[in-house]
Amino acid sequence: MSPASLTLIPVPGIPMVEPGDDLCTILVSALDQARLVLQDGDLLVLAQKIVSKAEGRYAFLNDVNPSPEALALARDCDKDPRHMEILLRESRAVLRQRPGVVIVEHKLGYVHANAGIDRSNIESDEDNPRLLLLPENPDASANNLREALREKIGVEVNIIINDSAGRAWRNGTLGFAIGTAGFEAVENRIGEQDLFGRALEVTEVAVADELAAAASFLMGQGNESMPLVLIRGAKLRPSDAGSAALIRDRERDMFR
Secondary structure, rough: OOOOOOOOEOHHHOOOOOOOOHHHHHHHHHHHHHHOOOOOEEEEEEEEHHHHHHOOOOEEEEHOOOOHHHHHHHHHOOOHHHHHHHHHHHHHEEEEEEEOOOEEEOOOEEEEEHOOOOOOOOEOOEEEEEEOOOOOOOOHHHHHHHHHHHHHHHHEEEEEOOOOEEOEEEEEEEEEEEEEEOOOOOOOOOEOOOOOOEEEEOOOOOOOHHHHHHHHHHHHHOOOOOOOEEHHHOOEEOOOOHHHHHHHOHOOOOOO
């Protein structure tokens, strides 16, 4: 059931996150400063970058020796071979490539550009550049944060870790969920009725992605420094399943 209304609140005051930082404490402090009191059923959407930073998911280019496959990919795509080596380590397969971009199936199952590896909005030494990778297990990261918040403030909240990616057939990037905790990421509506009483036959709603995209619009993609959004009013179905249902099985994927 869709909510009658939905409130999205960007939460300011998140500092630059460093490896080993306690995200729970950081988020609670920012919420307190913004005079926002979490309620049971609230949803917190976090930008992937702050989770990866807290978990120390950095790769340093000077530590990398490119493989022959990475060297060939770098030539084809006009990329740093060390960067391509890291990309290959983070990927199951290279699906498409052209100068400037590589589309991969990430080892976590996502299909997107450059394996989610990023160098924007991170401090880096020019003599030894570093790249930021996706969390090792975003669902576990989301669930750990959910449990930490429950222990710290006694509230049952839902969590999305979002990233941004392009889409087949359409220009531009948008937010999507790479990790969830507390609710069904995909709601199966098959068998329910439409306005005229006909049974829905194929309808599955990517709830987590829709909410991740809405939050991403508020977070921005540049120097906005707004990596946390509170969403209130979403009627979410409880679940411990995480985000796996969002990834289409390869045999059903018509775009690969």
